[in-house]
Amino acid sequence: MANDLPILLERHGHVAVLTINRPGTRNALSGEDMFAAFESRFAELNADQGVRAAILTGSGTAFCSGGNVAEMRDKTGMFGGGPEEITEGYRLGIQRIPRAFQALDVPIIAAVNGPAMGAGCDLASMCDIRIASSSARFAESFVKLGIIPGDGGCWLLPRVVGQSRAAELALTGDTIAADEALLIGLVSRVVAPEELMPAALELAGRIAANPPQVLRWTKQLLRQAQAQTLDQALTEAGRVQGLAHQTADHHEAVNAFFEKRRPVFSS
Template identity: 75%
Template sequence: MSTTDPILLERRGAIAILTLNRPETRNALSGEDFFQAFETLFAQLNEDLSVRAIVLTGTGSAFCSGGNVAEMRDRQGMFGGSPEQIVAQYRAGIQRIPRAFQALHVPIIAAVNGPAIGAGNDLACMCDIRIASTQARFAESFVKVGIVPGDGGAWLLPRVVGAAKAAELAFTGDTVDADEALRIGLVSQVVAPEALMDAALALATRIAANPPQVLRWTKQLLQQARNATLDEALDHAGHFQGLAHQTADHAEAVAAFFEKRRPVFTGR
């Protein structure tokens, strides 16, 4: 992997660290290379059962500044052409990112190191868990540039902060600081900038201590439950539970419980 890649991948044992790597645009989400990088890396991580947790962060002063406003001004990339062309370009462009997240089976934590604005806020919401630096700022700010959340934000944000707060953030475009983000449930922790990656990795390590396949099934259950009835959720849970009870990791977990030792999971 090159240091010029749009997303950098680093491995620390069972944890993968993904770093958005476009500091010159404050990690704006634009360009085929960015969209393809999410799809390629997520597919790679899905196939590797040795990966049990992912941390996503940004290079430089921002987590992600959202869409490239200069391209909006110049009607370049996704933002040029007729309404019909823009629809197609969004589908073939930035909308591939939430679809890639939906297909990601590995638990992912956003370590929000700085501003997460517009599509950057939505990117954080695509992650399962969010931890913020005190320097982080969040805004569902599409109205401020005269557009709507075209990347799935209207679906994502209410599921994180609730319908009324999501409406307030989307209708005003207001920016909230890290403490307010914690208060409204947008993030689960706020830490000093120098402690951000340590906090994210500590949480990832606690997650990664568990059986990798069961972690992935648990994530799929949580995703499916967003739009399922109780009966549907119970059916999904029963399906995965049937599989889980047959795994070597389940047998190892039960044996370790009775032997009062730490289990060793293999993903089998």
């Protein structure tokens, strides 16, 4: 049944809403079906030029509780075996999620509706923009379980909040409330719980009002620039700009500007 899927997908015009659908484990990231679902859902979004923006949220009262601690205790799933087996388990397991995000062309907003703990905090960091409910909580809590951020958190979190803040979160494992997450730049907005999805949809709608291919190109440039020198980034920006200037959507946007009307883009 569709409601049993690990990640549900709804369309709101040009916006796709993805909901992690494991409320019984507070949306823990575990199991082949969950890892494959991120890959397949993101491939679906990439293939659909009608999708201009996406939102990721959690079902129930949590955004994502991180890894499945019961599986850690029982040494099952990707936590089973010796060091080599666990290394391979992570590569073939949870590490597929940040790689899937890296391949996602569509801008994506995390609508953090509740606790985002451990890998759940990193999951929010994988998104381009984060909005939080006032009931949300965040923790880079791996150290509290005697493990490290095996899903790439040491790469992800400093790029969101800076090296010092990331180190403080990762080395203490402390839980912070939504208002502190706002202060350190982990999220860009905090709203009342009932306003979370309307706010996320409104923001996604403002993004989706723009040309679809240019949105994807812009996201791609933002992502690539994290590992580029300024000269490399300028070279790539010039190449993509050459393509953008040839698009029908560019000509439509310029014409609409001079005709003082709202542009109508291609998909």
